Amino acid sequence: MAQIGTFTSMEVVSLADFGVFLDGGNLGSILLPKKQCPENVNVGEFVNAFIYLDSEDRLIATRIKPKAEVGQCALLDVKELTSFGAFLDWGLPKDLLVPFSEQRKPMEAGQKHVVYLFVDNLTQRITGSAKLSNFLAEETDAYRVNDPVDLLIAGRTDLGYRAVVDQRYLGMVFNEDVLQPLSIGQKIKGYVKTVRDDHKIDLMLQLQGHEARVDIADRILKELTANNGVLALSDRSSPEAIYKVFQVSKGNFKKAIGRLLKQNKISQEADRIVLRSD
Template identity: 65%
Template sequence: MAQIGKFNTLEVVSIADFGVYLDGENLDTILLPKRQVPADTEIGDWINVFIYLDSEDRLIATTDKPLVEVGQCALLSVKDVNKFGAFLDWGLPKDLLVPYGEQRKPMEVGQRHVVYLYIDEYTQRITGSAKLSNFLREESHNHQTGDRVDLMVINRTDIGYKVIIDELYLGVVHNMDVLQPLKPGQRLTGYVKQVRDDNKLDIALQLQGQEARDDISARILAELERNGGVLNLGDKSSPEEIYAVFQTSKGNFKKAVGGLLKQQKITAEAKRIVQVKA
């Protein structure tokens, strides 16, 4: 079945002066305007298109790629505000409406907000919502400590940063686990630090425990190989210098270096590590 708010591969069923009509299956025929029709298109060809409603609430197809699809979240800019709500730029000619009832706080022109796209049950229009907890789960029975996850940053709070996990869940990166400033909309990799008793997720931005030390040790050795056996980092290097190379805390870096020293794989100075050749 063809879906509004997503890309669909549809068959050309007729050709007109102003474009081609595609078989929208359950959605009937849908126009793809002439300027977007690939050259030499014929009846029976299949075209990958995004389906949405135009300014007159008619179904329309486009080969343009929006910044986000239905069922996804994205950081979008507010272009206009009127009596209906805020209108956000999502990369298509018709801006995305976020009604006042779907705003966590009043949106203003020029601001950027993380929103979730859904189909309004009554109008069938693609609509945005900043009330993410209405669409994403706050508890997970599918994650375990140490799981690698994909993250999108939502916003900062007193305790850390709210994040979207694997496009489906909400979680928190606590201040103690933040090694650099994060920005709303930023995408990065994280790890489940803890599944709490209420099944909510705490997220870390780096591996934990022995697994973390093993990972950093391997990366230190790889970096030494790339740099002729010498790495200009050590015990007296700043946390910022260490994070720039390994995206980890100074504490984890020092533990990994200690392990490599015990294995006699390196020698270490204040700001220099040298690989011991076998």
């Protein structure tokens, strides 16, 4: 079913000089402007397009991919302020409105903010909100320890960083688990450290314990295989050099090397690791 703010595969139902009309189902016919049409498109063919309201609040389709769809979060630039709120660049000709009521703090032109996209029930316009906790759950039982997750860094606190988890939940990366510089809006892989008794999610950027050693060891072997069996790193390498390649701490890297040495899968020299062929 076609929905405002998402990509939908829709059938071409009629042609016009200025574009084609798509079958939006419950939304009716939706114009895809001529400049957005695939070459030589005909009635009966299907086109995957994004649905939103144009500057005159008419339904319109586009094949341009916005920086986020409804139900997603993204870091967006504030372009201008008006009496209605702030308008942000989300990659489409019509900018995204974040009303004053949806701003956590007053936005200013030139700033960047992580916002959640939703459809306003009254206007049917796609709207942004910086009040993420109004839309994303902070409590869940959907995860287990060490589950991999996709993170979007959403904010900084004295305790660490708030992060959007899999575009569905909010969690926290505490300062003790921040092993690298992070920036607001950064997308990064992470893991569930724990789901607390209050069902809130604590996150980490690296696996710990046995799982960490296995994961890093596998990545070392893959890197060796891709580089003709030689890797210009060892347990004497700097933390910065190790992190640049594997995004892990030197301590976890050394433990993984120890695991591989015991398994006779590698040999180590002063400044490099070599894959054993015997």
